[in-house]
Structures are given as structure tokens and as C-alpha cells.
Amino acid sequence: MTSEPVLVEKEDGVALVQLNRPDAGNACNAELATALIDLWKVLAKDDDVHVVVLIGAGTRHFCTGADVKRASQSDNAGFDHWPDIPEDFFKPVICAVNGVVAGGGWHFMWQADFAIASENASFLEPHVSIGWVPLREMLGMAVRVPQGPIRRMAYMGTAERMDADRALTLGIVTEVVPAAELRDHAMKIAKTIAKQAPLAVRLQKEAFQRAFDLRYAWRELYDHMHEKRIRVDWESEDGREGPRAFAEKRAPVWKGR
Template sequence: MALRTETDRETGVALVTLDRPEKHNAIDLATAAELAAAWQAFRFDDGVRAVVLTGAGGRAFCTGIDRGVDVPQPPSPYTIDDPLLTIGPKANDLWKPVIAAVEGMACGGAFYLLGEAEFVIASETAAFFDPHTTYGMVSAYEAIAMAQRMPFGEVARMSLMGTAERVSARRAYETGLVSEVTAAGGAVDAALRAAGVIASYPTRAVQGTVRAVWSAREAARTQAMAHAPHLIALGNLPPERQADLFRGRGGGEFRTR
């Protein structure tokens, strides 16, 4: 198991931990399935009223998809199969509050998770970056997720600078990605305290508020997400394959994130 789930039945708070520290908590297909199953299980568990999500080991919250993963793709250039699209709580119709607690690196596909948390607490060791453009890949879903949380210029800078620049916890706080910065090692405890407060309130009021907050941003996000597969499918192809597409030969491939 690459995912640990612990629930405090007294407080109603569940702690979900990505547990692949030797891989910097990168997500393989099994981990993606475990995450989806965990969110779905929480939907039916009235004893869970708030969730904290973190990564084991302290060196990384999550570094996106495990680059060793082979993801078979359909031949159409207009679609991709991205296993990270189903790893977040909102993608699994969970409208209970989720707080992300970040220690160390959070990069690339980690933004699928951060983008679906209600808010993010980070320790002073945290660093955020998006490596896609450095490796000739389109940052679409990641950039869309961060565009819901950060000013346009900050999202564009992080997405375009790739591995050349890392956003510190303090800068992330200043731009709105992070709501609280703690001392090293303190992110989980701070997130658990906040989750405990939220879990102590009437459940229907909390979940209704979560849904209302998300409804305010869903229209723009939905439109942007609809464009993402086409941008990725075309932009991630090598130049010769892009030329083939313009000549009408079709086909497609996916570079893991």
C-alpha cells in the first residue's frame, strides 16, 4: 500500500498520507487508484468530517506521476488518458473539506491534489515548482489548477520557468497559494488543528459552504479543463509528429508528467 489513512473518530478528522518517500511520493497507477478509492470511501463515512492530506518522509509532499509509469494512450490526437485526473477529492465528488499539509517539494502533478484542497498549509521547507516546460511538455492541468489560487502573472512565471525557479513557502503565502506557513515539520499538526475546528461544526453547514465556494469558480475551471487535453496531446508530441498531424496523419502519444 502506498497510501496510509488514519481516522480520529473522536475529532472526525482523517489523515491521508502519500507513503512512497523513496520515490518522493510520486504517484504510480496503484497509488492513483488508492487515492480515488479513499476519497470515495470518505463520501459514505459520516465519521469523517474533514481530511488532512500530506506526504511521508518530509522531503516531498508529492512530485507528480512516477516517471516510470507506462500509460497506454488512444490514437486520437484529441484525447489523452491522464491517471492523475481522478486522484483529487473533487474529481471523486467528495465535498468534505480537505486541507493539504506540505513539507518539502510539491511539483508537477502535485498540483492536481493541491488544486482540489480547500486550502494549503506549508512548512518553511516547502518549495513549489512546475517542471513541464523544462522537459518539453505542456503544463495544462497543473497551470489551470494553480490559476484558481494564484495571480495570473505568478502562475505564468511558475509554469514557464520550469525547474529554473522554485517558489518558496513564504512567496507562496504572499501570492495566495498557501494560507499558513509553519516551522519545519509543523505543517501536519497545524492542518490537523484547523481540520479539528472545522470538523467540530455542523456537517451540513460545512459541506454546503465547501460546495458554495467551489461553485463560484467552477465555470471558468470547467471551460479551461475542456481545452487541456487538446493542448497536451498536440504540444507533447515531438516536432516530426506535430508535422504529421498537420498533414492529416493522426495519432498521438503521452509523456508522463
């Protein structure tokens, strides 16, 4: 398999974008972040692409967030910006969840239009278990699905994992399919959307974005809380202890400061 951090295939108006770090849980490092940030710009301008399907390489992980082992060695995750789906990217994005979603992987879940999952998919939110704050991940999901289960997941850390059937019940995913069928099923849905009138689809997506994307609707709160999160994640003693403990495979010693 190629060592490129992000792979792209185009077919019938659909770009299949694959996060390609399977040995690292498709976690985000500097190379993947840079590649994906650049790719969103390219896809936005590509008139031959009407829909994007986002999937992880392999069968075990969709995306496990930032590379925590890398973060344990520095004052940040090794890159300046998470490779968000841009708020003004008005082409539909479908997440094809082929394994574990954790941490920053939730960014794609709340920023995409919808997600489908394989039967082996699972979902957890580990931030508080390493002393970090799942601010945007959980706020974004709380706009999309019932708050109670999202709040519980945010507080429970690695102690709780949700399976694909539970995610379907809550509306986190729209359907669950056999693992061997996930890619083809996602592409079939995407190609159907790609056959619709592209200007109408894009305008409809823009309406959804401006109405419900927290980056539009909650700008003041979003910016205020994001600044506080940075102080907890990267400047607090607990925020440094968590990644170190993870890398050293030991229980963290929290100090509450």
C-alpha cells in the first residue's frame, strides 16, 4: 500500500477520500492534516466532483483523532489546525465508518452531511481520559443527535464504547451494512446524489450549514470555549500528563491543574 497519508479516487462525480494511516488507527499527524487541508480546497474547485465519501484505510479504524503518541512528545499534536471539512464546503460529504471513531474522528462525523457504518463500527470519546476537552467534537454532535447520550459519552472517556446498532438508534448513522459492502454501498448513495442538479444540492447544503453548523450559529460561544480548551489541553499539567501516561501505558496521575 502507498505511504501517502490521503488517497483519492474519482468515479461518476464522486471523490472517494481515504485516510491512509491504518497502522496508526488512521490518526491525524502533520502530514495527514496538511494533505487533507489542501485536498478540501482542490475538491471545492473541481467541477467534476459533486459528492465526497470519506473512509478510513483498513477494517479496524475510521479515524482515532490526533496521534496521541506524537502529542505526548510536544506541546501540541504536531500540527496547527485539524483538517476540518470547511464550513463553506457546500458539496455533500458522507462518512463511511469502517471501524473505530474516536477523539478528533468525531469532527468528520458532525461536519459531514451524514454517515453510514459497517457492522463492526464503534464509537468512543477518549479526550477526558487523557486530560483533554472534546469541545468541538461533542458540541458538534449535540447539534445533530440527542444530547443525553453525547454528554454521557463526553464524560465517560474510554470507559464506554458505543456499537453500530446503538449509533443507528440514536441517528448518529443512517444505516448499518455488512463490512464487506460498506464502500460499495456508500459509493452507490453518493453516485445517486451526484446525479441530482448540482447547484440545487449545493444551495440546500449551504442552507443546512448556515442554519445548524455551530461554526456559523454559535460563533461567539465557539471562539470563547475554544480558547479555554487550548489552555486545558496544552497548558495545564493534566493536559500534558494524559498523553504521557497514554504513551507510557500507565494510569495518569491527575492534579486538577
